Amino acid sequence: MLFTGTRSNSAVESAFAIASGLAADGGLFVPQNFPAISADEFRTMTAMDYCRRAQIVLEKYLTDYSPEEIKYCVEGAYKGTFDNDIPAPLADIGGNRRMLELWHGPTCAFKDLALQLLPYLLTVALKKLNTGKQAVILVATSGDTGKAALAGFSGVKDTRIVVFYPRDGVSDMQKLQMTTQTGNNVAVCAIAGNFDDAQNGVKAIFTDQAIKEFLHGRNMEFSSANSINFGRLVPQIVYYVSAYCDLLKDGSLQAGEQFNVVVPTGNFGNILAAVYAKQMGVPIKKFICASNKNNVLTDFIRTGIYDRNREFYTTESPSMDILISSNLERMLLLLADGDCEQVAKLMADLKNSGRYQISGAMLEKLQQEFYGSCCDDASGRQAIREIFKERGYLCDTHTAVALAAGEDYRKNTGDDTLQVIASTASAYKFAPAVLQALTDGELPADDFAKLELLSKLTGTAIPAPLADLQGAEVLHKECVAKEDMAEFIRRNLE
Numbered sequence: 001m002l003f004t005g006t007r008s009n010s011a012v013e014s015a016f017a018i019a020s021g022l023a024a025d026g027g028l029f030v031p032q033n034f035p036a037i038s039a040d041e042f043r044t045m046t047a048m049d050y051c052r053r054a055q056i057v058l059e060k061y062l063t064d065y066s067p068e069e070i071k072y073c074v075e076g077a078y079k080g081t082f083d084n085d086i087p088a089p090l091a092d093i094g095g096n097r098r099m100l101e102l103w104h105g106p107t108c109a110f111k112d113l114a115l116q117l118l119p120y121l122l123t124v125a126l127k128k129l130n131t132g133k134q135a136v137i138l139v140a141t142s143g144d145t146g147k148a149a150l151a152g153f154s155g156v157k158d159t160r161i162v163v164f165y166p167r168d169g170v171s172d173m174q175k176l177q178m179t180t181q182t183g184n185n186v187a188v189c190a191i192a193g194n195f196d197d198a199q200n201g202v203k204a205i206f207t208d209q210a211i212k213e214f215l216h217g218r219n220m221e222f223s224s225a226n227s228i229n230f231g232r233l234v235p236q237i238v239y240y241v242s243a244y245c246d247l248l249k250d251g252s253l254q255a256g257e258q259f260n261v262v263v264p265t266g267n268f269g270n271i272l273a274a275v276y277a278k279q280m281g282v283p284i285k286k287f288i289c290a291s292n293k294n295n296v297l298t299d300f301i302r303t304g305i306y307d308r309n310r311e312f313y314t315t316e317s318p319s320m321d322i323l324i325s326s327n328l329e330r331m332l333l334l335l336a337d338g339d340c341e342q343v344a345k346l347m348a349d350l351k352n353s354g355r356y357q358i359s360g361a362m363l364e365k366l367q368q369e370f371y372g373s374c375c376d377d378a379s380g381r382q383a384i385r386e387i388f389k390e391r392g393y394l395c396d397t398h399t400a401v402a403l404a405a406g407e408d409y410r411k412n413t414g415d416d417t418l419q420v421i422a423s424t425a426s427a428y429k430f431a432p433a434v435l436q437a438l439t440d441g442e443l444p445a446d447d448f449a450k451l452e453l454l455s456k457l458t459g460t461a462i463p464a465p466l467a468d469l470q471g472a473e474v475l476h477k478e479c480v481a482k483e484d485m486a487e488f489i490r491r492n493l494e
């Protein structure tokens, strides 16, 4: 298996793609073709646990890793790190819907599924490439990636990690998770700007010759833990494959029977992983792309025009407050049948004018498989309230956007196919908004008192990783202007 770029052709092995994160021309690495999982393999996998399912999927993409190396990576990532050793359980919430709960890991958000594994994949890749260099992991976060990456990379030999988050764009709990992170190889910094500023800043640093040379002088090299890195994407394919296996196993689906997926979307990584799972043979019918008030993707799916020139909103689902969805670039390559020149042109349009329009043929393909839907905070709260009232099921603000999108899809299309809804975070990470959805009462001022109240109201337990933050020392207090991100990195690596 070799990997090519979204903007120009290349042919690199997975270790190189994972270690470098981004292609030299700014494009993203994608597999040259998609390996298939046969009906027989699915049947066998049904009886397997998550680790073994992951091993099978990874072996098909990372053909330059030995089976022993993959086993080491997968077991390091998923054994003893998730509740009950089940990283991605399905919960039946009625109405022919299942929640794919992706928040049972160390930081209570779905990013853990990829970021518990990435440090293993990366360190093995570095060993294979034998560069002798330290990897400097640069992260721009809308909230959850930062902590998940810190948790994954803290203390990992031969790596440093630097995380930038938007000062006013993350929840209090997300901020506390990051600013209390321990480890002698970690740095965390707020920026005066939004997530797109952070992401653009990081992308610019990746191609900044001066800082690259600064790193080389210290025997270091940049890498990325954002979902632009293929090493983030491949672990996410696994949970869609695993969900299908679970649905076969409990008789919810017959072999080959289709289901729909609903994904609360920001950078388009999670939903793209579902698309890749379908390419491998998982029978997914529709991809329902759920957005909050930052609905650039909903408009794109409806019109074929991607236009980031619009107001940016700060919402109660901050991990989806994004106007440039990086992974859409990989989707464009699929829609363009692998024509990377066409993708390069669209990305140049985006860079130059903040806007692009895909061809009629591409739009037709997109609409065959995708449905876009968006909702505001009020509708999200209503979804939280209703699912709790009807089923006693507690969901977070991001998952609520997906629930609402799934309903909208059903009403509009009459398609009652089973929905697998990606549940991307624990409600406790966004307790203030969730509480406001569930009660009219006055909320306590203290963050941890809010967690207690949510626990009392819903009869659910506060996740230990969040409860443990109480009294933790804040270690990272700096905030810089977006122009000063490179300078912060220099200072920290000095």
Ligand SMILES: *Cc1c(COP(=O)(O)O)cnc(C)c1O
Pocket: 109, 110, 111, 144, 145, 227, 264, 265, 266, 267, 268, 269, 270, 271, 319, 320, 398, 424, 425
């Ligand atoms: C990151 C995140 C999302 C968005 O996922 P993408 O892969 O960026 O589309 C949704 N919900 C939560 C809780 C997240 O942390």
